[in-house]
Amino acid sequence: MSPSAREIRYSFELFPPKTPEMEARLWDSVERLAALNPSFVSVTYGAGGSTRERTLGVVERLAGQTALEPAGHITCVGASRAEVDDVLARYWKAGVRRIVALRGDPPEGPGATYAPHPDGYAYACDLIAGARAIADFDISVGCYPEVHPDARDIKAEIENLKRKLDAGAARAITQFFFDPDVFCRFRDAAANAGVSRPIVPGIMLQSNFKGLARMAALCGARIPARIAALYDGLEADVATRDLITAQLVAELCNRLRDEGVDDFHFYTMNRANLSLATCRLLGVAKAHEAA
Numbered sequence: 001m002s003p004s005a006r007e008i009r010y011s012f013e014l015f016p017p018k019t020p021e022m023e024a025r026l027w028d029s030v031e032r033l034a035a036l037n038p039s040f041v042s043v044t045y046g047a048g049g050s051t052r053e054r055t056l057g058v059v060e061r062l063a064g065q066t067a068l069e070p071a072g073h074i075t076c077v078g079a080s081r082a083e084v085d086d087v088l089a090r091y092w093k094a095g096v097r098r099i100v101a102l103r104g105d106p107p108e109g110p111g112a113t114y115a116p117h118p119d120g121y122a123y124a125c126d127l128i129a130g131a132r133a134i135a136d137f138d139i140s141v142g143c144y145p146e147v148h149p150d151a152r153d154i155k156a157e158i159e160n161l162k163r164k165l166d167a168g169a170a171r172a173i174t175q176f177f178f179d180p181d182v183f184c185r186f187r188d189a190a191a192n193a194g195v196s197r198p199i200v201p202g203i204m205l206q207s208n209f210k211g212l213a214r215m216a217a218l219c220g221a222r223i224p225a226r227i228a229a230l231y232d233g234l235e236a237d238v239a240t241r242d243l244i245t246a247q248l249v250a251e252l253c254n255r256l257r258d259e260g261v262d263d264f265h266f267y268t269m270n271r272a273n274l275s276l277a278t279c280r281l282l283g284v285a286k287a288h289e290a291a
Contacts, residue, residue, distance in 0.1 A: 003257035008284045010036070010264045011071075011200075012275060015044045016054035022270070026058070029272035034068055036279055042071040042100050042140075042265075052079075056087065060094040071140065072096050075104025076127050080119035084127065085134060092135040100140045101127050101169065110218040114150065125160075128167035141165070143172040143199065145186035146220050154186070158193045165197050172197070173265045175219050176204035178227055180255040201256055203249055204267045205274040207241035209234070246274055250281035 012033055017023035033041065043058045045051055055073060062070035072091045074084060091099060103124045106112040116122035121130055124141055131137050141164040144157055151157045161172055177183055187199050206212045209231035216223050227248060234241050253264055268275050 003254070004283070006257075006262050008257075008262055008264070008282060009039050010266060010279070010284070011039045011041065013042045013044060013202075013265065013267045014058070014270055016046075016051045016058050017270070018054075026270050029268065029270050029275075030062070030066065030068070032272040033268070033275055034066060036276070036284075038068070039263075040069040040071045040098050042098075043073060045073045045075050045102075045104065052087065056090060059091065059096055063095045069098060070096055071098035071100050071138075073100045073102065074127065074131070075102050076121045076123065077104040077114075077117060078107055078120075079117060081121055081130065082119075084121060085130065088131050088134045088137075092137070097136075098138045098140070099131060100142075100173070101131060101164075102142050103127075111149070125163040125167040128164055128169055132168040139169045140200075141169040141172050142175065143186075143190075144175045144220065145177050145182050146175070146222060148175075149218075149220050154189060155193075158186075158190050158195065161190060162193065162195060165195065170197060171200055173200045174202045175221060176202050176216075176267060177221055178223055178252070180252060180259065182222075183256060183261075184259050198263060200263045200265050201261060202265045202267060203253065203278075205245065205249060205271065205278065206267070206269050207238070207245040207274065209241070242274060242277070246277035246281060249274075249278045253278070253282055 014026060014029065017026045030041070041062060043055050043062070045055055059070045059072040062068055074087060088099070101124055103114070106114050121127040128139055128141065131139060143161045144151070147154055147157045151160065165172070174183065183201050190199060204212065206215070209228070213223060230244050230248070231241060266275055266278070
């Protein structure tokens with residue numbers, strides 16, 4: 001079946017707002033993205049679980065006041081098992097049936113040395129087992145097609161992914177990347193190692209190249225020179241950066257579609273316009289908006 005004849009599935013990631021202005025932008029984005037009928041909408045935790053209460057508030061409001069299916073992020077860092085279990089119980093009580101379970105970044109931020117909380121879940125596989133003991137969550141986990149900074153190599157990355165899936169995760173969502181071959185090599189290597197559950201590409205919608213480069217450096221994602229060149233000199237030109245970003249992301253997704261990928265998770269940065277533009281370029285937004 002040709003890519004154009006296959007249905008595209010997609011989900012969106014949001015982050016909890018810090019200011020009233022950011023909160024207004026978040027809920028405007030939620031309202032606009034709802035028209036696309038995504039599979040789910042996830043809400044992140046900050047480093048060290050620093051946004052826990054704000055994340056809970058957004059997830060509970062999504063569950064209680066919208067038709068969207070929310071997925072609450074949960075991490076190991078900065079909390080005891082009892083505190084993590086309390087968040088999981090609150091999710092379930094609010095009607096949240098999906099979570100994204102992650103080890104999480106140290107409180108000092110990405111790149112710092114990770115140390116498990118003395119009374120907490122040590123790693124994501126432990127967190128997943130704990131979550132499944134509390135309720136029958138649908139659990140997504142993370143993976144790094146260009147290898148997590150703490151992993152020795154791709155073999156170690158895939159072994160860790162298998163541990164998380166064996167603990168009860170339903171799927172993995174990748175860290176962002178820019179080269180479709182990076183994803184395909186990782187997906188195929190994981191399949192050869194016995195991974196049979198879905199690996200969903202995480203697609204970054206960030207048009208601020210300075211911020212994008214900083215995030216890429218922290219997580220080990222390589223930015224091809226041709227992409228960097230497209231943003232050169234556009235620091236003050238947001239509109240042009242957005243146009244370039246939407247086109248690049250649609251190009252990446254279409255190349256992945258040629259490789260049999262039909263499911264995408266978009267890191268929206270709480271900006272609905274880039275998500276809407278990208279989905280229109282992929283040919284999927286107009287029908288949902290009309291419906």
